[in-house]
Amino acid sequence: MNSGDQRAFAALLRRLRxxxxxxxxxxxxxxxxxVRSVSDLERVVNERPRRDTAQMLAAGLGLSGAERERFLDAARRRPRSTPGSSIYAPLPEPATALLGRAFEIQAIEDAFATDNVRLLTLTGPGGVGKTRLAIEAARLLAGRSGGVLFLRLDGLTDPALVLPTLAGALQLLEIGDAGSLPERIAAHLEQQELLIVLDNLEHLLAAAGDLADLAGRSSQxxxxxxxxxxxxxxxxxVIPVPPLPRPDPATWHMTERETDARQSPAIDLFIQRARTIRPDLTTAAETADGRANLAVIAEICHRLDGLPLAIELAAAQAQVLSPAAILALLKDAMLPLFAAGGRDQPPRFQTMDAAIDWSYSLLPDNERVLFRALSVFAAGFTLPAAAVIGGAADPSPDEPFDPQQPMRGLDLQTIGAVATLVRKHLLVEDTSPSxxxxxxxxxxxxxxxxxxDRLRETGEEPPVxxxxxxxxxxxxxxxxxxTFGPDPEVWLRQEETDLDNVRAALDWALAAGEYDLTVRLTNAVAQLWEIRGMVSEARGRVSRAITVDSSSIPASRWFLRFWAGTFAFDRGDVAEAMRWARELLAIGETLGEPLAAGAGFAALSRATGVFADRHEEAADLARRAVATFEPLGHDEWTAWGWTRLGIEDHLLGRLEDARASLLKGMETRQRKGCEGCVAYSLVSLGAVSADLGEPVSALDTYRESLRLTIKHENQALMLAVLLxxxxxxxxxxxxxxxxxxALLLFGAAEAVWRRHDLGRRRAALDAIARWQLPMREALGDEAVDGKIGEGMLLARDEVVALANDLQVSARRR
Incomplete structure (x- = not known):
């Protein structure tokens, strides 16, 4: 049972009672x-009532007609996704029931019931409730599809990032030819029956053609x-989403009319929101005070043109103001009405400027300053971030910050000011599942x-x-x-949460000529791009940073080139990877930067090792990397050098030497406490143990690597483990x-390979073909391909169980 739906029904029952x-x-x-049943339902002790109980409640409340049907619909249990459905991320949880959208919900359901509607757009002014409507529609449709993916796009500014962002949400890594991304997404969607909700696309319309093409190619x-x-x-x-119907104030001022707030969704919305902060607000039509308040609320909703967000902002003032005082302030401010919005204003302000400006005008000066400053965040913020951006000081980028103790030294004034803006509905707590x-x-x-806009008008934008x-x-x-210590995923998730803020900071720093900030921030976030497979964006950002890094310190400059080579290698561009490795090495040797030189040797070893006839050269380069790294005391780099040497020795058939080098690399990583790094060493050690004829050791090593790989969501490494x-x-x-x-596990690896487009070298493909040859000769192509296909359908838990159940003996085939 959805807890948000339970709370909404409980609130509805109590309000009607x-x-x-x-x-x-x-x-x-x-x-x-x-009485216990009524009490438990209102306190969300029980789930929703059975249908017969709901009907008895409706009779007891005196409900009839459409109102009775709405109540019974709210009492029904929402359809759950089927056991095999794929929910990439839970839908946001609405705090209250959706009001006044029965027509639009039905229109959405009817449209998607036909085979020819694959792309449906909800249009309307800002603040009209398009997102809330889309969430409700997705919730209702979830049980009729294979899964729901909800993706907010308001943090993106570049239309070119829409498809990569969608691919990331679908867990498709960007490795391989960038031009293949639309084809890979289309192929993935063709295999599933997903409902994909893309929220806030109006500023990214250049991507509309790509989305239309995807929709046209996705029959499921x-x-x-x-x-x-x-x-x-x-x-x-297209389904237009209009404002809620405007109540007629003249009608609601008629004292002899039997008025009921539920007859107007706009009034109902105001009352629901106001009562969350002022439960004693009187709106009973049987009393003079209740009728008077209803009439005033009707005029407020009329003046705000039925816009849900504007109504909610007005209702937020009910904590300290009566409905009459709220209406008086709205009139006295002489703010433009919805219908009178200036034609020279952007569309978003023709509908929202009056409501927002009104709330803004009620803030004291210090809260206005903080409000303007906080608008710079593209993806939300924490309290420590608010304290820095909203403060008068301008901390140096070299001033230490400890994410493990982010609240240390945080002043109570900042906490109080943020809490006030939340209470006034100018900020909301970010409760998104991510x-x-x-x-x-x-x-x-x-x-x-x-x-x-207010930040720019005041001239405060540059310092903020x-x-x-x-x-x-x-x-x-x-x-x-x-991320190189314990629990790296905790810190990677925090980086990922603020990625839109990082993008905004990079865009501004580059445009403002703050080139050192551009270089440092690019280097700091590059590892996240690498692990999450955001290769296209990473290559563009790193390339732009390199063009402006002339004034940066040598350490920043060579690190950029390390990442440029890494991302080129990910794309299979060995020549470019080799070029960046040589430039990296040159910086190290020319400027006396030994860490850069070591990284250059290791990067050259990686690129050179691609060629089957150059493994000895690659091993020599790896030895030089180790010799350069070890005296410097940088464990993560030293471990990479040993791992590179172990891989090349293995390919050259020097198995004991390979094991020794790989163990040294793993021990170094273990000292650092980086589990995700250790998993890489274990994969290579497992392969060496197998070639040494030590199946028990190989199996145990691969199992441990599988555990760590799953824990840290490393799909590229998962492929190597399964193989x-x-x-x-x-x-x-x-x-x-x-x-x-063997074939089931290979099928599981094949699924990872295809899903994430993890390109393999020709030598690897030839080795896999040779590996399968004896089985194909013994069992036949049809049987082999059938088992591989079966393995491709295994769930992750089934793969883990298969690996854990494997039994081995010393006999080698």
């Missing part, structure tokens, strides 16, 4: 159920997009854009942007260092069907 003037005891007597999956304007592409189905690191806050995008960029340099550098396990199963399998085990 109070509106009917009933106690829990009285409702229980009218409905013919126990559907796209639900929210945007302030239509995409204007072929195949698009935010599991620490408490974060964000501005709704229309409010953030309003704040940015500078503080923003300097803070994220400090944070990214500190997080990057921590190694398949090889051990084939060579040394002692079970009843060793060929079956």
């Amino acid at each position: 109070i509106a009917a003037g009933l106690t829990q005891q009285e409702l229980a007597e009218r409905a013919g159920i126990s 999956s559907r796209f639900l997009v929210t945007s302030r304007e239509s995409l204007r592409v072929s195949g698009e189905h 935010n599991d690191v620490t408490t974060r806050f964000r501005m709704l995008e229309p409010i953030r854009l309003f704040g940015l 942007r500078r503080r923003h960029a300097r803070f994220f340099v400090r944070l990214a550098e500190a997080l990057d260092a921590l 190694g396990l398949a090889d051990v199963a084939w060579q040394f399998g002692a079970g009843a069907e060793p060929e079956r085990d």
Whole structure:
């Protein structure tokens, strides 16, 4: 049962009971159920009622017609995803029920019920509730599809990043030809029945053509997009999302009319939000005070043109102001109404400027300054970040920052000011499923854009942007260092959460001529790009940073070239990887930077080792890397050098030497406490143990590497682990069907390979073909391909169980 839906139903039941003037005891007597049942439902002790109980409650409340049907619909249990569905990330949890959108929900369901609608766009002004409607529609449709993917795009500024961001959300790594990305996404979607929700696309319309092409090629999956304007592409189905119907104030001022807030979704929305902070707000139509408040609220909603966000902002003032006072302030401010928005203003301000400016005008000066400064964050923020960006000081980018103790020294004034802005609904707590690191806050995008305009008008933007960029340099550098220690995924997730802020800081620093900040921030976030497979973006960012790094210190300059070579190698561009390795080595030797020289030797070894006839040369380069690294005391670099040497010795058949080198590298990484790094050493050690005829050691080593690889979500390494396990199963399998085990594991590896486009060298492909040859001769192509296909369908838990159940003997095939 969805907890958000439970809370929404509990709130609905309580509101209807109070509106009917009933106690829990009285409702229980009218409905013919126990008082305990009513109490438990309102306190979310029980899940939603059975259908017969819901019908009895509706009768007890005196509901009829459409109102009764809405209540019974709210009481129904939401369909769950099927056991085999794929939910890449949970949908955001709405705090309350959706109001006044039955027509639009039905239109969405009807459209997706037809085979020819694959791309549906919800359009409307900012703050009209497109996102909330899309979430509700996705929730209702989740049980009818193979899964739901919800992706917020408001943090992106570059349309070229839409497809890579979608690929990342689908867990498709960017390794291989960048031009293949649309084909890979289309092929992936063709195999699944997904509902993909892309939220806030209006500023990325240049990507609309690519999305339309994907939708046209995806017969199974559907796209639900929210945007302030239509995409204007072929195949698009548009559903406009209007404001909630405006109540007529004259009607609600008629004292003899039996008025009911539920007859107007706009009024109902105001009351629901206001009662969260002022539960005693009187709106009962049976009383004079209640009718008076309803009439005033009707006029407020009318003036705000039924815009949900504007209504919520107005309702937030109910904690300290009566509805009449709120209306008076709205009138006295002489703010432009929705329909009277200036034609020379951007569309977003024609609908939201009045409501936001009104709330902004109520802030004291210090809160206005903080509000403007916080609008610079592109992806939300933590309290420590707010303290730096909203403060008067301008910390040096060299000032230490400890992510392990982020709240140390944080002043209470900042906490109080942020809490005030949250209470006034100008900030919200970020409760998105991806935010599991620490408490974060964000501005709704229309409010953030309003704040940015005010920031520019006051001339405060340059210093605030500078503080923003300097803070994220400090944070990214500190997080990057921590990823080489215990629990690297904790720090990588924190880096990933702030990636849109990092992008904004990089864009500003480059445009403002803050080139050293550009270089340092690029270097600090490069490892995240590498691990998460964001190769296209990484290559572009690193390339731009290299063009402006002339004034940076040598350590920053050579590190950029290390990453340039690494990302080129990921793409299979060996010539470019070799060029950057040589330039890296030249910087080290020319400027007397021994760490750079060691990295240059290791990078050259990596690129040279691609060629089958140059392994001896690659081994010599690796030895020079080790000799250069060891006296410097940099464990992570020394371990890489030993690992490179072990890999090349293995390829040259020097197995004992290879094991010794790999063990030295692993021991160095273990001293550092980097589990993710140790997993790389274990894969190579497993291969050496197998070639030495030590199947038990090989199996144990691969199993441990598999555990660490799954823990740290390293798909590229997963491929190597599964191929190694398949090889051990084939060579040394002692079970009843060793060929079956080997082929199933190879099929699982094939699935990872294809899913993430983890390109393999021709030599590796030839080796795999030779490995399969005996089985194909013994079992036939049809049987072999059948088992491989079966392995490709294994779930991760099934793969782990298969690996754990493997049995081996000393006999080699």
